[in-house]
Amino acid sequence: MLLIAAFTALVAVLAYFVGEYFAPGGGIAALPFAFAISTGGALVSYFAGDKLILAQSQARELGPSEEPQLRNIVEALALGLGIPTPKIYVIEDSAPNAFATGRDPQHASIAVTRGLLDKLDRTELEGVIAHELSHVGNRDIRVMVLVTVLVGTVALLADWMWRSFFWTQGGRRDRDRGGAGAIIAVIAIALAVLTPIIATLIQLAVSRQREYLADASGALLTRYPPGLASALRKIAADKEPLEVANKATASLYIANPLKDAPAFFDHLFDTHPPIEERIKRLEAMD
């Protein structure tokens, strides 16, 4: 709830100044639209966010007789957590990775890539699945779906406004406006730049803490932390980026699927805690 409020406020502030920029006094008029968009975004993500994310990642649901080993692992671990077996999806991509999504344990899905199935052995796969199911059991998935779709909405809006600025550049209205108009224009542009960044920072802060927690509860579930540690090592060693992942969905995966973290920003923009640190914590559990 707090998150939705934060995002709504962000969208509202953005809309106010942009509205003010296009038509002085029009900022207030833009507010209802802002609320409609962010409420709509929240509702859509609550009810259909998992489907959007799965479709976006080109995940295909497994039939009942496909991949029996994966299915058995998921079913067994779901029993260990006392949650219903989630729907299982496969992404046909050779980069090893996995994510879980859905709004609650009764409507949960788990997706793994073909590369994960091919490259990991059974204990490693168990570790990864246990990590993902812990996200389901800890009710992380709802927060993550909401955040993913809301960040997507904010980014889309900012992008959209950004383009409108270019269209109206040099138009006659600019000259009629005077000093106050110029200040508002500066604020509007600054916000259009900053809003997506702030939205992303919220998302990242949320997701990093949850990764540690899911590692720990996953290890508790399998009683075998080295399985997940070794899986993380293999996933980290694999240099291939996952093509179907993007900035909005990156934080859902068990390890950053983009593999392009710029050194300059250091850890501020990481979607995941450093893998070495996660492995170290897992090894300390033995």
Add this chain to the structure above:
Amino acid sequence: MEIIVVLVILGVLALLFIATYNRLVTLRQRVKEAWADIDVQLKRRHDLIPNLVETVKGYATHESTVFQKVTEARAAAVAAGASATPEQRAQAENMLTGALRSVFAVAENYPQLQAVQEFKDLSENLTATEDKISFARRFYNGNVRDYNTSLQTFPTNIFAGMFGFGPEQYFELADATERETPQVKF
């Protein structure tokens, strides 16, 4: 004035009563649900065994004592499933696990059997089911522990007896090697 104080104290006590009672009911219900999860997997194992016996029998014709043992152990486990306490059921299931091991040990001696698809499917299914039993058992025992702990801690232990809440039994399988990941080799 004094009446008000007494009423407030009584009200608080009543609320405490209700909260405790409801919490115990919730916890006991969770134990029951977890038990149902185990029950489903145990039944699934019972259903797979006759097929396994038939398949192995077709190749290992001279091992009738092993088959008889596993059939008896299965019958005992099914009977225990109808009524017995978790402790008695665990005992019957342990017998069955032992008998199953000897069936697989016998099967090892018949290389042609190892190549039969039906046998492969059955042993993969049985391995998976045992895996599920062990996870379901862990979830069940976790819930029993939560329930039993809250029964025995103060102040719940004062009311628990009055309302007829008794401790639940753990489901223990005497199997030290069960934590190891089952290896399915063909």
